[in-house]
Every structure is written in C-alpha cells, then in structure tokens.
Amino acid sequence: MSCTRTIEVHRYHDGELPPGQKAALEAHVAACAECSQLLADLRSVSVLIRRAPLADLPAAAADRLAQCRPWTADAGLIRVAGWLTAAAAAVLIIALLRKPVDSSPMVAGPALWETLVVTPSADIQDEAISEVVLAKWMADELSTERTGDLR
Amino acid sequence: MPDDKELARLIRRGDEAAFRRLVQREAPYLYGIARALVGNAADAEDLVQETFAGAFKGRYRGESSLRTWLVGILVRQAGMLRRSPWWRRRRPLRDHDATADPAGKVESTAGGDASKGVEARLDLATMLAALSPEHRAVIVLRELQGMTYEEMAAALGIPRGTVESRLHRAREELRKRYKGYL
CATH class of the missing domain: 1.10.10.10 (Winged helix-like DNA-binding domain superfamily/Winged helix DNA-binding domain)
Structure with missing residues (x-):
C-alpha cells in the first residue's frame, strides 16, 4: 500500500465518508489504480461474507435452547423483593396508625429538647457566675476605697 | 404476529409463548454467528443461551431490529467469554471444530x-x-x-x-x- 488515501476508501465503502468529500474521493479512485483495486476488493469481500452460509443449528441444541427459561433464574429474587416491599409498607401503615395523638395545646411550654439546646453547659454557667462574682468584688472594692477616702 | 417491540415487551413480562417464538425465529441465525465468532459448537450454544438470557434482562428500545440488538449482545457475550480465565484454560481443547x-x-x-x-x-x-x-x-x-x-x-x-x-x-x-x- 503506497497511496495515503486508503483509509478514505474504506470509509467510502462503509458509507462513512462525509458527503462533502465523496466527489473528491471518487475522482481520486478513478485516477489511482491502487485505490480502484482496493475498492473493488472491499466490495467483493463484503459480498463473500454476506453470501457465506452460516453453520447449521444442530437439532439437539435447538431443543435445549427451546427449553431455556431466562426468567426462572430471577423469579425467586423478584418474588422475595415483592414480599419485602409489602412487609415494609405494612410496617409503615401500622406505625402511622399506632402513633399517639398529641392533645396538648399548641402554646405549651418549650419542649425538653428546646430547653436543653438554649441552656448553656455547666462549664459556661460556671464561667458566667465567676465573672459576676468578680464584677461584684471590684464594685465592692471601689466603693470601700471611696468610703475610705471620705473618711 | 407481533412486531419486534411488542415481542420484546411480552418476553420481559414472562410470556413463554413469545419467548419460544423468539428462540425459534432467531436461534438458528444467532448460532451461525456464534459459531463464526467462537468456532466451536459447545461455546456457540452457550453463547446463544447467554444472549437470550441477556435479552430478557436488557431493554430493547427499537432503535434497530431485534436481531441486530441480539447480535450486539452476542458479540459482547463472546468478548466476556474470551476474557474469562476458564475459557482461556480450555481454549486449546475447544477452539475451532472446523x-x-x-x-x-x-x-x-x-x-x-x-x-x-x-x-x-x-x-x-x-x-x-x-x-x-x-x-x-x-x-x-x-x-x-x-x-x-x-x-x-x-x-x-x-x-x-x-x-x-x-x-x-x-x-x-x-x-x-x-x-x-x-
């Protein structure tokens, strides 16, 4: 193979060459003996393959294939999946039906979780108390000094 | 006689008669292609069986003929078979009856x-x-x-x-x- 356009000949043969390139390639094939021979051979190979007889299916193999049931392998799995779905739905319905009705008024005090969320932890509480104590002590000290000055 | 899409739909629903019709119609052709791909009778038969199983699990969208879709499955199954260690070990014994x-x-x-x-x-x-x-x-x-x-x-x-x-x-x-x- 010396011609550089053989790939295009294959594409042309397969109907894969863009329409805009067809005319140019056809002109090339008409002038190039190598590409002309290649195209003729590709056509012959295609015909040879398409006309080639297929191997016969043996009767015993045909019987075995007729007996195969592809859905039987999955049938058990599909059945179990159906049961599990039904069971899950039943549990959900029972849970909804058994849920106690809340009769308390809407304006009731904060729920326990709300109280817990807004209440500072013990450490923070201690810190806040110590700051109050310190402030009180400073105020007491200052007032004592002033009183002393007056004395 | 149902068209390809209808036949595929019936098979997916587990219609045995439709499946038998598909096997009767396509098995000889698929077997001939399988023999050309793998060479020996036993592997070819296995491939065709796997192809029908794959067709049952897959979804045919009607973009090509049912036969072309089945051949696509068959070719992929042949590739998987070729890559399996079991087939590689057995290859010298099984390759090409012809x-x-x-x-x-x-x-x-x-x-x-x-x-x-x-x-x-x-x-x-x-x-x-x-x-x-x-x-x-x-x-x-x-x-x-x-x-x-x-x-x-x-x-x-x-x-x-x-x-x-x-x-x-x-x-x-x-x-x-x-x-x-x-």
Whole structure:
C-alpha cells in the first residue's frame, strides 16, 4: 500500500465518508489504480461474507435452547423483593396508625429538647457566675476605697 | 404476529409463548454467528443461551431490529467469554471444530476449481477462523448487521478509531487470504 488515501476508501465503502468529500474521493479512485483495486476488493469481500452460509443449528441444541427459561433464574429474587416491599409498607401503615395523638395545646411550654439546646453547659454557667462574682468584688472594692477616702 | 417491540415487551413480562417464538425465529441465525465468532459448537450454544438470557434482562428500545440488538449482545457475550480465565484454560481443547483451511470447507454447487467463480462458497465460520476474535466481531457487526462505526464502538465499548483500525486490518487479512475468491 503506497497511496495515503486508503483509509478514505474504506470509509467510502462503509458509507462513512462525509458527503462533502465523496466527489473528491471518487475522482481520486478513478485516477489511482491502487485505490480502484482496493475498492473493488472491499466490495467483493463484503459480498463473500454476506453470501457465506452460516453453520447449521444442530437439532439437539435447538431443543435445549427451546427449553431455556431466562426468567426462572430471577423469579425467586423478584418474588422475595415483592414480599419485602409489602412487609415494609405494612410496617409503615401500622406505625402511622399506632402513633399517639398529641392533645396538648399548641402554646405549651418549650419542649425538653428546646430547653436543653438554649441552656448553656455547666462549664459556661460556671464561667458566667465567676465573672459576676468578680464584677461584684471590684464594685465592692471601689466603693470601700471611696468610703475610705471620705473618711 | 407481533412486531419486534411488542415481542420484546411480552418476553420481559414472562410470556413463554413469545419467548419460544423468539428462540425459534432467531436461534438458528444467532448460532451461525456464534459459531463464526467462537468456532466451536459447545461455546456457540452457550453463547446463544447467554444472549437470550441477556435479552430478557436488557431493554430493547427499537432503535434497530431485534436481531441486530441480539447480535450486539452476542458479540459482547463472546468478548466476556474470551476474557474469562476458564475459557482461556480450555481454549486449546475447544477452539475451532472446523479447521482454518478454506479448501476443506468450500461449499461448491458445481464441480471443478472451487476457488473460481460464484459457485464456490465458503462458510462464514471458516472464513473468519483466520481472524483474531476482535477482528471477527467487527466484521460481523459491520458486514452482516450493517452497523455504523459509532454503533459498533458503542456495542463493543471501544473508541471509534479502534473500530476503524480493526476493520481495516480484518479486511486486509481477508483480502489477502481469499484473493482467489474475489
């Protein structure tokens, strides 16, 4: 193979060459003996393959294939999946039906979780108390000094 | 007689009669292609069975004929079989019931020189036996199913450029080997 356009000949043969390139390639094939021979051979190979007889299916193999049931392998799995779905739905319905009705008024005090969320932890509480104590002590000290000055 | 889409829908719903109709209609063709792809009878039969199982699990969208869709599954199954360690171990024992000698498998309807004239015909399995499994697959999809390069790339899970190069090499091999028949 010396011609550089053989790939295009294959594409042309397969109907894969863009329409805009067809005319140019056809002109090339008409002038190039190598590409002309290649195209003729590709056509012959295609015909040879398409006309080639297929191997016969043996009767015993045909019987075995007729007996195969592809859905039987999955049938058990599909059945179990159906049961599990039904069971899950039943549990959900029972849970909804058994849920106690809340009769308390809407304006009731904060729920326990709300109280817990807004209440500072013990450490923070201690810190806040110590700051109050310190402030009180400073105020007491200052007032004592002033009183002393007056004395 | 239901069309391809209706037949596929019935089979997915577990309609045994529809499945039997599909097997009766397509098994001989699929077996012939399988023999050309894997060479021996036992693997070919397994492949066809796997193809029908795959067809049951897969979803046919009607973009091509049901037969072309089944051949796509068959070719993929053949690729998986080829890559399986079990098949590689058994390969020397199972590969090709038929020999790769074309002279021994020519079907001739007229006497004389079998390599000349349209009377001489090679069977597909013998013709493709000279090729690698990858090259057989692209030849089957292109020449027998008429798939485009893009469709072949999608069916085989390989880039379009690889499809083209395999196709070219496969044809070059066939062209050289069967020059006397062209």
